[in-house]
Amino acid sequence: MYDLNFRPKAFLFDLNGTMINDMEYHTLAWYAIMTEDLGAELDYESVKKEMYGKNHEVLARVFGNDRFSQEEVERLSIDKEKRYQQGYMPHLALIDGLSDFLARAKDANIQMAIGSAAIPFNIDFVVDGLNIRHYMDAIVSADDVLVSKPDPETFLKAAAALGVAPKDCLVFEDAPKGVESALNAEIPCIVLTTTHTIEEFEGYPNILGYIQDYNDTKLNTLF
Incomplete structure (x- = not known):
């Protein structure tokens, strides 16, 4: 075909x-938020497997659909992207x-x-x-x-x-x-x-x- x-x-x-080549920095940002801020018991490889789709979809896959309000999802998403950009900027x-x-x-x-x-x-x-x-x-x-x-x-x-x-x-x-x-x-x-x-x-x-x-x-x- x-x-x-x-x-x-x-x-x-x-x-x-x-x-x-920046996916490591997305994963590191989510890993920090999920494990340090949200208390998820996940290793780095487990977080890496969820690195696709929109931010709210990532959070729903890991924590369930009802864990966060829309306002919390938006706050976590913005926090994640700021961490990602700060980490990746020197390597852009x-x-x-x-x-x-x-x-x-x-x-x-x-x-x-x-x-x-x-x-x-x-x-x-x-x-x-x-x-x-x-x-x-x-x-x-x-x-x-x-x-x-x-x-x-x-x-x-x-x-x-x-x-x-x-x-x-x-x-x-x-x-x-x-x-x-x-x-x-x-x-x-x-x-x-x-x-x-x-x-x-x-x-x-x-x-x-x-x-x-x-x-x-x-x-x-x-x-």
Whole structure:
């Protein structure tokens, strides 16, 4: 069904762990809040497994739907994002090779969008901090969808915003739930091995290949 030799009309990028290698800092921020502030008896790896979707979904998975009021969820979310940005700011950088890859795609008239479960506060922190907004023809954030990944809504909205059919898009992801979202949208996917091992992606038929960074020569077939 999926062929690495096709020429996509659009690239859809997840953000965290896919354009920047920052998932450790999200996990550290949540781990501190969950264990130190909220008293959860969780180890780091257990917290890491919950690092997908919107903040309120993360809290609901770990603590249950009725633990926090809406005001508490909002306060915890803001606290988490501030901790994340403070921790990651000194390390803010695109994954190796991505700067050249974005420029190459722009020159090839390939449209590009971000489809992320991050809130605009964090997306702005990255795209403006790294001066890459001019590459993006659309951005779909957590605030733009009703249901997070693995639901296909994020990537379907990104494709629609570009005016490109899903079958003509290529998703870049770093997480199994994101790959599943692309699969549900019937979009092929390239996986960044920044956050998860290749074994964790077993069973997803839409994966064209795995890369450590954007210097990988297998990406040359996309242009």
